[in-house]
Amino acid sequence: MSNPSTWWRNAVIYQIYPRSFADSSGDGYGDLPGIIDRLPYLTQLGVDAVWLSPFYLSPMADAGYDVADYRVVDPLFGETADAHELISRAHDLGLRIIIDLVPNHTSDEHEWFRAAVAAGPGSSEREMYLFRDGQGEHGELPPNNWSSVFGNSAWTRLHHADGAPEQWYLHLFDVKQPDLNWNDERVRAAFDDVLRHWLDAGVDGFRVDVAHGLAKKPGLPDQKEVTELLGTNMGPMWDQDGVHEIYRRWHGVLTEYDGDRALVAEAWVPDLDRLALYVRPDEMQQAFNFAFLNAPWDAATYRTVIRDSIAANDAVGAPTTWVLSNHDVMRHASRLGRADTGNRNSAGPEDPQPDHELGLRRARAATLMMLALPGSAYIYQGEELGLPEHTTMPHEFRQDPIWERSDHEQVGRDGCRVPMPWTADAPALGFSPTGRTWLPQPESYRLLAVDQQIDVPGSTWSLYRDALALRKSYALGDGSLEWVNDLGDDVVGFTTGDVTVLSNVSGVPVALPDGEILISSTPVDAELPTDATVWLRRS
Ligand code: GLC
Numbered sequence: 001m002s003n004p005s006t007w008w009r010n011a012v013i014y015q016i017y018p019r020s021f022a023d024s025s026g027d028g029y030g031d032l033p034g035i036i037d038r039l040p041y042l043t044q045l046g047v048d049a050v051w052l053s054p055f056y057l058s059p060m061a062d063a064g065y066d067v068a069d070y071r072v073v074d075p076l077f078g079e080t081a082d083a084h085e086l087i088s089r090a091h092d093l094g095l096r097i098i099i100d101l102v103p104n105h106t107s108d109e110h111e112w113f114r115a116a117v118a119a120g121p122g123s124s125e126r127e128m129y130l131f132r133d134g135q136g137e138h139g140e141l142p143p144n145n146w147s148s149v150f151g152n153s154a155w156t157r158l159h160h161a162d163g164a165p166e167q168w169y170l171h172l173f174d175v176k177q178p179d180l181n182w183n184d185e186r187v188r189a190a191f192d193d194v195l196r197h198w199l200d201a202g203v204d205g206f207r208v209d210v211a212h213g214l215a216k217k218p219g220l221p222d223q224k225e226v227t228e229l230l231g232t233n234m235g236p237m238w239d240q241d242g243v244h245e246i247y248r249r250w251h252g253v254l255t256e257y258d259g260d261r262a263l264v265a266e267a268w269v270p271d272l273d274r275l276a277l278y279v280r281p282d283e284m285q286q287a288f289n290f291a292f293l294n295a296p297w298d299a300a301t302y303r304t305v306i307r308d309s310i311a312a313n314d315a316v317g318a319p320t321t322w323v324l325s326n327h328d329v330m331r332h333a334s335r336l337g338r339a340d341t342g343n344r345n346s347a348g349p350e351d352p353q354p355d356h357e358l359g360l361r362r363a364r365a366a367t368l369m370m371l372a373l374p375g376s377a378y379i380y381q382g383e384e385l386g387l388p389e390h391t392t393m394p395h396e397f398r399q400d401p402i403w404e405r406s407d408h409e410q411v412g413r414d415g416c417r418v419p420m421p422w423t424a425d426a427p428a429l430g431f432s433p434t435g436r437t438w439l440p441q442p443e444s445y446r447l448l449a450v451d452q453q454i455d456v457p458g459s460t461w462s463l464y465r466d467a468l469a470l471r472k473s474y475a476l477g478d479g480s481l482e483w484v485n486d487l488g489d490d491v492v493g494f495t496t497g498d499v500t501v502l503s504n505v506s507g508v509p510v511a512l513p514d515g516e517i518l519i520s521s522t523p524v525d526a527e528l529p530t531d532a533t534v535w536l537r538r539s
Contacts, residue, residue: 006260007048007049007096007204007260008049008205008260008262008264008285008286008319008376009319009375009376009477009478010319010374010375010376010475010477010478011048011049011096011376011477012046012047012048012049012371012376012377012378012379012468012471012477013047013048013049013050013051013096013098013376013377013378013379014042014045014047014049014050014051014378014379014381015050015051015053015326015327015378015379015380015381016035016050016051016052016053016381017030017053017327017380017381017417018030018031018032018035018052018053018054018055018064018077019063019064019076019077019417019438020381020417020418020419020420020431020438020439021034021035021038021381021419021420022034022035022037022038022420022422022431023419023428023431023432023433023436023437024037024433025078026432026433026434026436027076027432027434027436028428028432028434028436028437028438029076029077029438030077030419030420030431031076031077031078031082032055032073032077032078032082032083032085032086033078033082035052035086036082036085036086036089039086039089039090039093039095040093041450042093042095043093043094043095044454044465045384045461045464045465045468046464046465046468046469046472047095047379047468048095048096049095049096049097049098049204050090050095050096050097050098051098051099051100051207051264051378052086052097052098052099052100053065053100053327054067054099054100054102055073055074055077055078055083055099056068056069056070056071056072056073056074056102057069057072057073057074058074058107059107059109059176060074060076061107061174061175061176061177061401062173062174062176062177062401063399063400063417065100065102065173065177065209066102066105066106066107066108066109066174066176066177067102067106067107067110068106068107068109068110068111069110069111070101070102070194070197071194071197083201084201084202087201087202087203088202091202096204096205097202097203097204097205098203098204098205098206098207098262098264099198099203099205099206099207100206100207100209101191101194101195101206101207101208101209102209102210103180103182103191103208103209103210103214104172104173104179104180104209104210104213104214105171105172105173105177105178105179105180105210106177106178106180107176107177108175108176108177108178109176112125112128112129112190113129113178116128116129116131117158120166121133121166121167126167127181127184128180128181128184128186128187129169129170129178129179129180129181130169130170130178130179130180130181130216130220131167131168131169131170132155132167132168132169132170132220133167133168134155134157134165134167134168138165139165139167139168140165142154142155142157142168143155143168143170143220144220144221144222144223145222145223146170146172146220146222146223146235146236146237147223148171148172148173148174148405149172149173150173150174150401150402150405150406151402151405151406151407151409151410152405152406152407154170154171154172154237155168155169155170155171156168156169156171156175170216170220172210172213172237173210173401174401174405179213179216180214182214182215182242182246188246188249191250192249192250192253195250195253195254196253196256199253199254199256199257199261203261204259204260204261204262205261205262205263205264205285206262206263206264207264207266208247208263208264208265208266208284209266210266210267211243211247211265211266211267211278211284211287212238212239212243212265212267212268212269212278213237213238213243214242214243214246215240215241215242215243215246216236216237216240217236217237217240220236221236222236223235223236223237234269234270238268238269239267239269239274243278244277244278244280244283247263247265247278247283247284248282248283250263250284251263251282251283251284262284262285262286263283263284263285263286264284264285264286264287264288264321265278265279265284265286265287265288266288267287267288268290270290270291272291272308272309272311272312273312273315275287275289275312276312276313276315276316276318277316279313279316279318280316280318281316281317281318285318285319286318286319286321286376287318287321288321288323288326288378289305289309289320289321289322289323290323291305291308291309292305292306292309292322292323292324292370293323293324293325293326293329293332293344294342294344295342296340296341296342297336297341297362297366297505297531298341298342298505299489299490299491299492299503299505299506300489301342302369302492302503302505303483303492306373306481306492306494307483310374310375310481313375319374319375319376320373320374320375320376321375321376321377321378322370322373322375322376322377322378323370323377323378323380324363324366324367324370324380324383325379325380325383325416326378326380326416327380327413327416327417328413328416329344329345329346329413329416330343330344330345330346330347330389330415330416331363331380331382331383331387331388331389331415331416332359332363332366332367332383333356333359333360333363333383333386333387333388333389334347334354334356334359334388334389334391335354335359335389336358336359336362336363336366337354337355337356337357337358337359337360337362337363337388338352338354338355338359339352341362345410346389346391346410346411346412346413346414346415346416347389347391347411347415348391348392348393348395348411348415349391349392349393349394349395351391351411353391353392354388354389354391356388356444358531359388360386360388360460361521361522361531361532362531363383363386364386364460364463364521364522364533365503365504365505365521365522365531365532365533366503366533367383367463367464367467367521368463368467368501368503368519368520368521368533368534368535369492369501369503369533371467371468371471371476372471372476372479372494372496372499372501372535373476373481373496374476374477374478374479374480374481374496375477376477377477379464380416381420382420383464384460384461384464384465385420385421385448385449385450385453385460385461386448386460387418387421387445387448388442388444389415389416390414390415390416390418390439390440390441390442391415392442393411393414393415393418393439393440393442394440395408395411397414397439397440398411398412398414399414399438399439400412400413400414400417414439417439418437418439418440418441418442418445419431419432419437419438419439419441420450421441421445421446421448421449421450422449422450422451423449423450423451424446424447424449424451424452428441429441429445429446429449430449430450430451448460463519463521466519467519467535470499470518470519470535474496474497474498474499475497476496476497476499479496479497479499480496481494481495481496482494482495482496484500484502487502487510487513488506488510490504490505490506490507490508490510491503491504491505491506491510491528492505495538498537498538499518499535499536499537499538500513500515500535500536500537500538501533501534501535501536502528502533502534502536503532503533504528504529504530504531504532504533505531506530507530508530509527509528509529509530510527510528511526511527511528512524512525512526512527512528512534512536513536514536514539515536515537515538515539516536516537516539517534517535517536518535518536518537519534519535520532520533520534520535521533521534
């Protein structure tokens with residue numbers, strides 16, 4: 001393990017999406033025992049920590065981001081004891097564990113929401129959520145014009161058993177994800193307890209879901225623009241100053257524990273200076289850098305995002321994070337091979353298809369750029385195999401609520417959530433012993449399976465493993481960056497410690513300066529080809 005007092009400053013954190021990682025029970029869904037079996041795979045790859053997407057009791061209206069009990073493991077993923085075993089087995093292997101905390105909303109099947117519905121209008125139980133009377137003569141219109149990020153109105157009206165309509169409740173996401181009222185002290189106290197529960201169980205930190213959404217503008221005024229999916233339109237429900245006192249409180253809870261635990265914000269806040277407020281010294285430790293994930297394949301944009309991210313974080317003394325893929329966006333091996341390389345929304349069979357070869361080439365180059373940058377880096381399961389997005393998945397398999405709620409305008413996020421291919425010639429490509437999979441795997445995954453790539457020179461898996469080892473030995477995560485500008489506008493170039501990193505984001509090869517080649521995303525000799533990154537040891 002790295003220095004315990006600073007582990008999250010430079011850590012490489014591997015995101016596991018439990019339902020798609022490894023299925024031990026054979027039901028077609030990944031589970032915690034499946035993850036436990038595969039932990040040595042992660043140490044072989046060389047990551048420092050694992051972030052697990054939710055595995056809690058849930059009706060699975062949003063793949064587990066609709067939590068019915070924050071302390072219990074859903075039977076789909078195993079038993080509650082499996083979570084505790086996973087934490088201790090990971091620690092034995094030197095891996096840290098970050099779990100997902102979903103505080104903006106619960107499931108509508110959570111006991112708090114059930115009690116609130118039963119207790120009726122005006123009750124104190126309803127104060128834990130955002131219930132309001134409707135507008136219009138009979139309350140038939142929603143309380144305001146807010147839209148759900150999954151499409152359509154963010155309000156749903158309740159009905160009495162006899163069918164008579166009553167109040168509305170707010171859900172920024174699915175109808176089965178009612179938003180909590182964070183002005184209510186019971187909500188705050190309950191989450192302190194949830195944090196302590198898992199800190200006692202030994203987790204090293206929490207990834208905080210929708211961290212920019214907990215505080216709503218007082219009075220819930222109408223929004224001016226429509227909420228884009230996980231988008232950049234800010235409105236009265238996003239990034240309100242009131243979120244920060246919540247994170248200061250949580251910071252205090254974490255410091256009751258030893259071992260340097262961390263909070264990481266999932267906050268889709270486009271202004272990097274506003275985002276940096278989440279990682280002030282008395283708040284969270286990290287925030288995902290979605291500006292980097294959103295960047296198109298363009299050298300000037302990369303330079304700007306890298307420079308501004310580091311500056312904004314330096315101003316508050318926080319490490320920068322870097323991320324290219326996760327369970328909500330198109331895999332970068334596909335995004336970078338489409339005409340609009342800055343479009344993170346997935347694609348379906350009717351849409352223009354990405355150029356897989358180009359996408360993978362650029363993805364390898366982008367990853368090699370990312371892994372040299374100072375700070376902490378996130379890897380999403382399967383990107384170490386160069387997996388593409390499943391962009392031809394037949395619609396009948398779609399599970400993401402976005403597909404239905406957007407009236408089939410958006411295909412949703414299933415294409416990046418397809419079960420991992422482990423073994424080319426096994427049922428379900430080694431994902432499940434019975435061959436069942438909750439989403440179909442595309443044929444292209446066969447040749448990309450782990451057993452086809454592990455320790456194979458030139459494979460994407462080997463590129464990741466080698467880059468992670470070099471990153472560690474040259475301490476690049478702790479590095480500081482100086483720009484190299486003499487190779488032209490289309491080369492993103494910087495030095496960090498003893499290493500010079502050059503990414504050729506243009507259409508023409510450039511001559512390589514002197515230096516020993518440590519690693520490259522594509523074979524290089526005297527020239528750095530297009531869409532390629534190289535790390536040189538400074539001579
Ligand atoms: C976050 C999660 C996403 C989920 C949403 C609602 O953005 O990453 O998967 O649908 O929050 O919880």
